[in-house]
Amino acid sequence: MIQDVVWDVSIALMGSLAAVFAGVAAGAEVPLTNYGPAIASAYRLRTWLFALAVVVLVGVNYRALGALPYIANPAEQLGLAVKRADASGQQWSWTVQPNSFVVGQTVEFYVTSKDVNHGFGLYDPHMHLVAQTQAMPGFTNVLRYTFTEAGTYQVLCLEYCGLGHHLMNTQINVAAH
Template sequence: MLHESVWLVSLALMGLVLAVFLFVYSQSHVREDDYTPLQKRAYRLRARLFWVLVVTLGPAMVYNLIDLPYGAARAHAAGTGVRVIEAVGHQWRWELSGNEVTAGQPVEFRVTSSDVNHGFGIYDTELRLVAQTQAMPGYINTLRHTFERAGTYRVLCMEYCGIVHHNMIAEITVTEP
């Protein structure tokens, strides 16, 4: 019974589509109208729209890209006074080659792991994430960050790595310059 009604509905819809096709076909015939003025108007409109997009989206794109960290990272790599800190994740602790930095000084963390994958996440004094990367065995991930404000930051593991995962907390003290 259900099959039959589905079949009938399908048939009706197919008929409708066919009717639309036939209607369009019956209405279509070669017309000799001159579309040049219409085409010109459409092209003018299109050109204007193009410039509207350039003027609005161009600055929007620049505004959006300005905070991308790549340029900063390049300047960072070229610059001097970069503090390098080696960070190794272990089950279940962080090993940092240093944990005191100065505010405003660029820091480069070289992050790896001695066992399994960990997540190296740096949190500020209000526990907001400020920078993060993966800590992976066999790889060194470079994480560049400049601490803007003094305070005690915390490194927490961001990837569940076993039973004492929650205990992977290290502190970084950022002092006034």
């Protein structure tokens, strides 16, 4: 909502700034006949190069920004369904249902908490953190992750939540195809 207003104001300001630039550029124009032939053709070349640069930049930005937001989404590209898993934290354990998947599967974890704030941290079989989100009471965060490797993943708690915080650990099994 506020972002839409900020966006409209930004567009208006950028537009008026561009208009000022265009006005200055138009007023500053010197006829090419004022120059010798070498400089005149260099200016003509510069105009064409500028137009080429604009075309290339617009094309590259259209291609790159058109894909926003960048969400790695191989499952949908392959026409596979995204699987839903419900994850809930409580002092001091995790419940993740279902908790076994296959390599290549994209899973959306619906993460919430039954009591206080917890940190849902997903670790791969090498104990590298690969995805994380906040587990909050009364709120559900959706965390999307595509499993790329078979093995036993772990969910640990990333936010200190009391005496048994270090005990919050559950396993997720990812099978090869």
